[in-house]
Amino acid sequence: MIFRENTELALRLKELIHKFTEDLKARYGKIAIRIMNFCGTHEWTTTHYGLRTLMPRDVELVAGPGCPVCITPAYYIDVAIKLALDGVKVYTYGDTYRLPTVRPKGAIRSLADAKAAGADVTLVYSFLEAARDASKHSKDSVFVGIGFETIAPAYAELIMQRKVPENLKFLNIIRLTPPAAVYSINVVKNEVLEGKLLIGVIAPGHVSTITGAKAWSVLADEYKMPTVISGFEPIDVLMSITEILRQFRKGEAKIVIQYKRAVTWDGNVKAQKLMNTVFSTVDAAWRGIGYIPKSGYRLRDNYYDKYDALNYFGIPDLTPETWKYDLPPGCRCADVILGKAKPTDCKLFMKKCRPDSPWGPCMVSLEGSCSIWARCGVISEEVLQDLEFTS
Numbered sequence: 001m002i003f004r005e006n007t008e009l010a011l012r013l014k015e016l017i018h019k020f021t022e023d024l025k026a027r028y029g030k031i032a033i034r035i036m037n038f039c040g041t042h043e044w045t046t047t048h049y050g051l052r053t054l055m056p057r058d059v060e061l062v063a064g065p066g067c068p069v070c071i072t073p074a075y076y077i078d079v080a081i082k083l084a085l086d087g088v089k090v091y092t093y094g095d096t097y098r099l100p101t102v103r104p105k106g107a108i109r110s111l112a113d114a115k116a117a118g119a120d121v122t123l124v125y126s127f128l129e130a131a132r133d134a135s136k137h138s139k140d141s142v143f144v145g146i147g148f149e150t151i152a153p154a155y156a157e158l159i160m161q162r163k164v165p166e167n168l169k170f171l172n173i174i175r176l177t178p179p180a181a182v183y184s185i186n187v188v189k190n191e192v193l194e195g196k197l198l199i200g201v202i203a204p205g206h207v208s209t210i211t212g213a214k215a216w217s218v219l220a221d222e223y224k225m226p227t228v229i230s231g232f233e234p235i236d237v238l239m240s241i242t243e244i245l246r247q248f249r250k251g252e253a254k255i256v257i258q259y260k261r262a263v264t265w266d267g268n269v270k271a272q273k274l275m276n277t278v279f280s281t282v283d284a285a286w287r288g289i290g291y292i293p294k295s296g297y298r299l300r301d302n303y304y305d306k307y308d309a310l311n312y313f314g315i316p317d318l319t320p321e322t323w324k325y326d327l328p329p330g331c332r333c334a335d336v337i338l339g340k341a342k343p344t345d346c347k348l349f350m351k352k353c354r355p356d357s358p359w360g361p362c363m364v365s366l367e368g369s370c371s372i373w374a375r376c377g378v379i380s381e382e383v384l385q386d387l388e389f390t391s
C-alpha cells in the first residue's frame with residue numbers, strides 16, 4: 001500500500017514530532033510526555049514498525065487496555081472450563097482458547113487444557129460459525145462472547161434475527177472502550193507525580209467506525225486530552241502523534257478523526273441501534289482492574305436474555321462484591337494495560353511467561369502488549385546491558 005511505503009511523509013512527520021517536542025522543552029524546560037494508544041492493533045503497529053525508535057527520548061508511547069482477550073475476567077474462563085468439563089459444547093475464538101485462569105482445576109488452566117482432557121471445545125472465527133455448527137446438533141452449547149464495540153453489532157444482529165439455535169447460549173463478555181479510556185486516564189494522570197505527563201490519546205479507528213468519533217468527546221471536553229482517532233498504518237499513527245503534540249503545543253484539546261477513510265462523527269447508527277436493542281449498558285469487570293462504570297453490556301430482559309448462558313445454566317454473574325483480583329502471581333498485566341508499566345518491566349517476561357506458554361493474559365492474543373513485544377523481539381534494558389550492546 002502506498003500509504004505504508006511513503007517514507008518521505010514518515011520522515012517529515014518524524015521531523016515535526018521532534019520539532020514540537022523541542023518547542024515544548026523550550027517553553028517548559030525538562031518535559032516527559034506520554035501518549036497512550038488505546039488499541040492492541042496500534043500497539044502492534046507501534047512496536048512492529050519500530051515507531052518508538054523514531055520518537056524523541058522525552059516522548060513515551062504507552063499501551064492502554066484495548067485488548068479484549070487481556071481484559072476478559074478469569075471468572076468467565078472458569079465458567080467456560082466448568083461447562084466444558086460438565087459436557088457442554090464450548091465454541092471459542094483461538095486466542096480465548098489459550099487464556100489462562102487463576103483458579104485451575106487440577107492441571108486445567110485454560111479451555112485448551114480442557115480440550116486436551118477430553119472436553120468438547122471447538123474453535124470458530126465467529127458467532128455465526130458457532131450458530132451454524134450448533135444448528136446441526138442438539139447438544140447444549142455455549143459461545144464465549146468476548147470483544148469490544150467492533151464485534152458487538154455482529155452478535156446483536158444474529159440474536160435479533162433469531163439465527164441462534166435454541167441449544168446455543170451466549171456467554172456475554174462484551175466490553176465498551178470509551179469508559180475504560182476514561183478510567184485509564186484517571187489512573188495514569190496521577191502518574192504525573194513520576195514526572196511523565198499523559199498528554200493525549202490515540203483512539204481506536206475500528207471501534208470508532210461503530211461508535212463514531214463522538215463517543216470519545218468526553219476525553220477532550222472533560223479531561224482536556226487531545227484525542228486522535230487513528231488508522232493502523234505506521235503513517236496513520238505518526239500523523240496521530242504529530243496532531244496530539246500540535247494540539248498540546250497550542251493548548252488545544254480536540255477530537256480529530258485521522259482515520260477519515262473509515263470513521264465519521266456519528267459512526268454506524270444502524271449498528272448502534274442494533275446493539276441498543278439487544279443489550280443494555282452495565283458496570284462491568286475488567287481483568288486485573290475490577291469494575292469500571294458503564295463499561296459492559298447485558299442481554300436485555302424479557303426476550304434476548306433467553307440466550308444468556310449464565311441464566312440458562314443457573315450460574316451467578318460476577319458482581320462488584322464477588323469479583324476477586326484475577327491475575328496470576330507476579331503478572332503485571334494490570335499495570336501494562338493501564339500504561340503504568342512496560343511488558344519488559346515484568347520479571348516473568350520471556351521467562352516464565354512466553355507466547356508459547358502464557359502465564360498472564362497479555363501474553364496470549366496478538367493484540368496483547370506482552371505478546372506483541374515478545375513476538376517483535378523487544379528486550380529489556382537489563383538484558384541489553386547483559387549483552388553489552390550499550391556503550
Ligand code: SF4
Nearest residue numbers: 331332346353360370
Ligand atoms: Fe503478565 Fe506475562 Fe505480561 Fe508478565 S509478561 S505482565 S506475566 S502477561
